[in-house]
Amino acid sequence: MKEFENIVTELPYKESPLYVEQLLSRCQANAKRSSRPMGAIITRPWFYGIAATAAALILGVFLFVHNSSPMDRFLASLTDDEAAMILDWPVDDIPECYY
């Protein structure tokens, strides 16, 4: 174009044509995926944030529930006095997690 011949009008950004090519391939694949059921959601970046949070919550609950041993669960089913007798601890020292 004749208007700005004597100055640099190229873009100053660093992304190479090869990089943009790879980006285009990704976008094309995601666009095709978007037409599948749930596809419109799974191609959105925010979906991964929500999915990661949900997975962390589920894992947390799972670990919380399964972290107690059979012995813990057995002790939790006892009264304070029974637990103190089995553990041979004073009643006041029975940890709260056994209740």
Place this chain on the structure above:
Amino acid sequence: MKMNANDILQQATDQYGQRLYWHIRRLVVSHDDAEDALQETFIKIFTKADTFKGDSLEAWCYKIATNEALQSLRKRTHAFHSLDSLNGELADLVLTESAPDADRSAILFQQAILQLSTQQRIVFNLRYYDDLPYTQIASITGKSENSLRTNYHFAVEKIKKYLKEHAI
């Protein structure tokens, strides 16, 4: 012969992909925003392929890309402010997004474009960088060819003035 969604997407990627990315990038400046807008553009091209009437795929793709770029800018605009209120912020962003060895006049030229109104900027970029004819730009923007010519003329004048003020 009517093309199906896969053909349209393939053609859009192969023939116009690079240009669509840079068109969006020139408007939104940030690479991350451009990537998101490009992704949305391709999703729309694929999912709305049945609405393509078969005249100019290039203009249709550019129209979608332009709308997605504007949508991306709208998300960054404060409530009750126009898109043009972002111009200063975008001009600053050019500096942070530029390559370390970028030419100073190249940066200044982009900043000069970013002080144009959004409408002028779209017209200038499509005409100057993408070399599209006014008929094509008219179908992308929905404006008359005469008003586009006027927009382009004023855009060039404003850029020249800005460059002169900044000693280029």
